[in-house]
Amino acid sequence: MKKYSILFVFFFLVSHFAFGQIPQEISYQGVLTETDGTPVGDGNYSMTFALYNTAMGGAPIWQEAKVVLVLNGVFNVILGDVTPLSPDFTDAYWLGVKVGAAAEMTPRVKLTASAYSLNAEKVNGFEVSPTPSPNTILPLNASGKYPASVLPTPQMTNMGGNYGTTNVTIDGSAFIEILSFTVNQAGSFNVTLNANLVGEINGDGTGRYEFKITRGSVNGTQVARGWWRPGTSGGQQAVTIPLSGVDNNVSGPTTYYLVGRKYDSGAKDLLVFIYNLHAIWVTN
Numbered sequence: 001m002k003k004y005s006i007l008f009v010f011f012f013l014v015s016h017f018a019f020g021q022i023p024q025e026i027s028y029q030g031v032l033t034e035t036d037g038t039p040v041g042d043g044n045y046s047m048t049f050a051l052y053n054t055a056m057g058g059a060p061i062w063q064e065a066k067v068v069l070v071l072n073g074v075f076n077v078i079l080g081d082v083t084p085l086s087p088d089f090t091d092a093y094w095l096g097v098k099v100g101a102a103a104e105m106t107p108r109v110k111l112t113a114s115a116y117s118l119n120a121e122k123v124n125g126f127e128v129s130p131t132p133s134p135n136t137i138l139p140l141n142a143s144g145k146y147p148a149s150v151l152p153t154p155q156m157t158n159m160g161g162n163y164g165t166t167n168v169t170i171d172g173s174a175f176i177e178i179l180s181f182t183v184n185q186a187g188s189f190n191v192t193l194n195a196n197l198v199g200e201i202n203g204d205g206t207g208r209y210e211f212k213i214t215r216g217s218v219n220g221t222q223v224a225r226g227w228w229r230p231g232t233s234g235g236q237q238a239v240t241i242p243l244s245g246v247d248n249n250v251s252g253p254t255t256y257y258l259v260g261r262k263y264d265s266g267a268k269d270l271l272v273f274i275y276n277l278h279a280i281w282v283t284n
Contacts, residue, residue, distance in 0.1 A: 025080040029140065031073045032099070039073025048104075049079055050096045051087055055108055060096065062086045074144030158185065161278030170199070170209065170270040175259040177218050178211075181277045185252040191281035192246050193223055195258045198274035200238040205230020207267025211260045213243050213277070215250070218259050223247045227263070249284065 028049070032040050050063035064083035068075050079085065079095075087093055094108035129136035132150050141147050162181040170176060183191060193213050213224040224245030230237045243258070258277045260270070 207264030
């Protein structure tokens with residue numbers, strides 16, 4: 001015979017009556033699962049609900065049967081709308097549930113203060129809280145889902161970049177802009193930057209060249225740095241320089257620059273003819 005279990009339940013008073021009167025209907029919400037914890041398939045299920053004045057054994061003092069719609073394992077029913085609730089709710093009671101011809105699930109669920117008051121304070125000893133916190137129960141919304149307000153905001157990943165179309169000559173000791181790219185993202189984000197450039201000189205290499213990725217301006221905050229020292233063999237010499245870096249907790253929008261300069265005064269003019277700058281950023 002097929003067996004089921006209920007993962008968790010919530011009780012709520014249906015407040016058709018004035019405060020202080022004994023409730024005559026109770027909203028009951030739960031998650032119906034297979035014995036391995038997997039939610040049952042969507043559909044209508046014949047279910048019987050019964051109240052007892054004992055946790056085990058005994059005869060029900062109230063019961064009703066109904067066909068219940070279950071979606072993603074979640075179901076909602078009103079107890080007492082078919083057969084009026086007869087207990088006086090002055091003693092302790094336990095709820096038993098069974099599906100179809102299957103045996104009643106165990107253990108029975110003890111009714112807590114939620115069955116007697118307009119707002120549930122605890123469910124099986126756990127506090128009910130509208131916000132996520134340790135050792136509390138967060139109620140599902142009317143659709144059987146967690147409220148959108150408590151779900152974490154997804155991080156958005158974006159990418160973009162720029163590439164050069166004209167030659168750039170590095171001919172001085174001050175940094176010059178080779179290329180720039182603006183991350184047009186408001187708020188805070190983390191960004192990974194990658195750049196590549198290809199350059200050449202004609203003649204002996206007698207000095208070094210310095211390259212950077214900076215934030216904010218040509219001489220702004222350094223994100224990445226690279227060097228090139230040509231050989232001394234003469235003739236035409238070419239080089240490929242890769243740069244990469246990470247810039248965290250950046251407030252945007254902001255612009256990044258690929259820059260270069262002669263580090264040594266004796267360096268020859270460097271012609272940069274292929275270059276690009278790319279960014280991947282994730283919002284915080």
